[in-house]
Amino acid sequence: MSLPPPDAQALVLSRTLSQRIAQDIAQQGGWIGFDAFMHRVLYEPGLGYYAGPMRKFGAQGDFVTAPELSPLFAQCLAAQVSQWFDQTEPVVVEFGAGSGRLAAGLLNALHEQGTSARSYLIIEVSASLRERQRETIAQLAPDRIGVVQWLDVLPAQIDGVVIGNELLDAMPVRVFEIDSGALQEVGVSMNEDGAFAWATLAADGVLTEAVNEALGDLLDESPNASLNDLLRASARERTDGGAGASGRYRSEIGLQGQGWVETVGRALRRGAMLLIDYGFSAREYYHPQRDQGTLVAHFRHRVHTDVFHLPGLQDVTAHVDFSAIARAGAAAGLDLLGYTSQSRWLINCGLLERLAALTSAALAGDQGAAATIDAARTVGAAQTLLSEAEMGELFKVIAFGRGLADDALGFARGDRRGTL
Numbered sequence: 001m002s003l004p005p006p007d008a009q010a011l012v013l014s015r016t017l018s019q020r021i022a023q024d025i026a027q028q029g030g031w032i033g034f035d036a037f038m039h040r041v042l043y044e045p046g047l048g049y050y051a052g053p054m055r056k057f058g059a060q061g062d063f064v065t066a067p068e069l070s071p072l073f074a075q076c077l078a079a080q081v082s083q084w085f086d087q088t089e090p091v092v093v094e095f096g097a098g099s100g101r102l103a104a105g106l107l108n109a110l111h112e113q114g115t116s117a118r119s120y121l122i123i124e125v126s127a128s129l130r131e132r133q134r135e136t137i138a139q140l141a142p143d144r145i146g147v148v149q150w151l152d153v154l155p156a157q158i159d160g161v162v163i164g165n166e167l168l169d170a171m172p173v174r175v176f177e178i179d180s181g182a183l184q185e186v187g188v189s190m191n192e193d194g195a196f197a198w199a200t201l202a203a204d205g206v207l208t209e210a211v212n213e214a215l216g217d218l219l220d221e222s223p224n225a226s227l228n229d230l231l232r233a234s235a236r237e238r239t240d241g242g243a244g245a246s247g248r249y250r251s252e253i254g255l256q257g258q259g260w261v262e263t264v265g266r267a268l269r270r271g272a273m274l275l276i277d278y279g280f281s282a283r284e285y286y287h288p289q290r291d292q293g294t295l296v297a298h299f300r301h302r303v304h305t306d307v308f309h310l311p312g313l314q315d316v317t318a319h320v321d322f323s324a325i326a327r328a329g330a331a332a333g334l335d336l337l338g339y340t341s342q343s344r345w346l347i348n349c350g351l352l353e354r355l356a357a358l359t360s361a362a363l364a365g366d367q368g369a370a371a372t373i374d375a376a377r378t379v380g381a382a383q384t385l386l387s388e389a390e391m392g393e394l395f396k397v398i399a400f401g402r403g404l405a406d407d408a409l410g411f412a413r414g415d416r417r418g419t420l
């Protein structure tokens with residue numbers, strides 16, 4: 001795929017970051033884990049993708065997230081959060097607030113729905129994004145910004161609702177390969193041309209245990225076959241002759257995301273945690289045919305697999321294994337309140353009724369063509385959020401609770417928690 005060239009200033013930043021990572025690789029004996037590489041390209045102070053000055057979200061950035069598409073997303077989330085506010089404190093803790101659009105929309109919608117947040121706490125690792133969030137909220141929710149606070153550390157105890165939209169996919173992952181029965185960790189080294197290159201090492205105990213846990217169910221289904229036999233057999237069935245045909249299987253383990261759910265889950269005293277992201281259950285995630293894993297890069301609205309391209313200038317992300325996330329929630333003593341697709345969750349939270357109200361109000365006014373265009377845009381955004389071919393099915397929603405009733409609005413129909 002041909003990717004658009006970056007501007008000269010961006011290229012300088014990217015080269016500086018590449019040199020720093022190369023020095024790190026040399027100091028570590030020629031190899032670093034992919035999680036270390038991903039951490040640096042995303043979060044290196046001043047240079048990493050989320051820590052640098054470039055625009056990331058929206059039409060001028062690299063990708064568009066649900067809250068950027070339409071205020072309908074925040075309104076649906078507000079319906080769910082409102083329900084939980086009846087059972088806990090009216091406090092929201094948002095992790096990784098991006099441009100601040102979801103916070104602004106949620107604050108406004110909660111207020112309009114008669115359940116204002118008393119406090120809205122944001123925990124954001126990127127200093128440049130904190131600034132952007134402050135500006136967005138000041139502009140879009142000026143009457144509500146008084147309740148917003150940015151925190152540097154996780155509160156010791158949380159009574160309220162924790163939210164994270166596309167947070168877990170931005171957390172570094174470890175990459176593994178199973179080749180001829182051997183489990184190896186795939187990391188990053190330098191090739192003869194001085195470029196980053198994949199390189200493997202024998203897996204350590206932590207990775208081995210994590211892979212066994214993540215793929216355990218697949219093995220349990222065929223207890224007589226080793227994982228490698230299972231993967232080979234399935235790869236042979238394929239007709240496309242791709243990498244899978246050799247029996248080599250590569251995927252990722254999101255240990256950092258799981259650790260995050262466990263840590264934040266333990267801090268949740270009474271309340272809910274709702275996470276929205278792209279991903280699947282372990283059975284789908286580690287399906288033998290998905291033998292190249294899920295790592296991708298986003299650059300100016302192109303999705304591609306060259307994660308070494310222009311370090312710091314492109315987003316690097318992995319899908320989420322929601323079965324592992326469910327286990328992490330259970331380890332923190334949380335109750336699983338539901339797991340479903342984004343489309344099902346939005347519909348349960350009233351998206352279609354809100355869409356009808358919004359478009360008919362726009363068209364009932366006397367604003368002619370402008371109103372028709374606005375209504376068409378709103379319908380188009382709803383289509384992107386719901387469509388199976390876009391975000392509706394790939395994106396999932398999972399919720400945990402402590403001390404809450406198991407009747408969450410968003411999972412009233414189509415709850416798939418049994419598939420995790």
Ligand SMILES: C[S@@+](CC[C@H](N)C(=O)[O-])C[C@H]1O[C@@H](n2cnc3c(N)ncnc32)[C@H](O)[C@@H]1O
Nearest residue numbers: 050065095096097098123124125126165166170
């Ligand atoms: C893909 S963006 C999503 C932004 C936003 N939630 C949205 O939907 O538009 C990921 C965000 O998570 C932040 N982030 C990543 N790891 C984090 C962590 N451990 N704690 C808080 N924020 C984090 C990033 O800086 C970034 O703002």
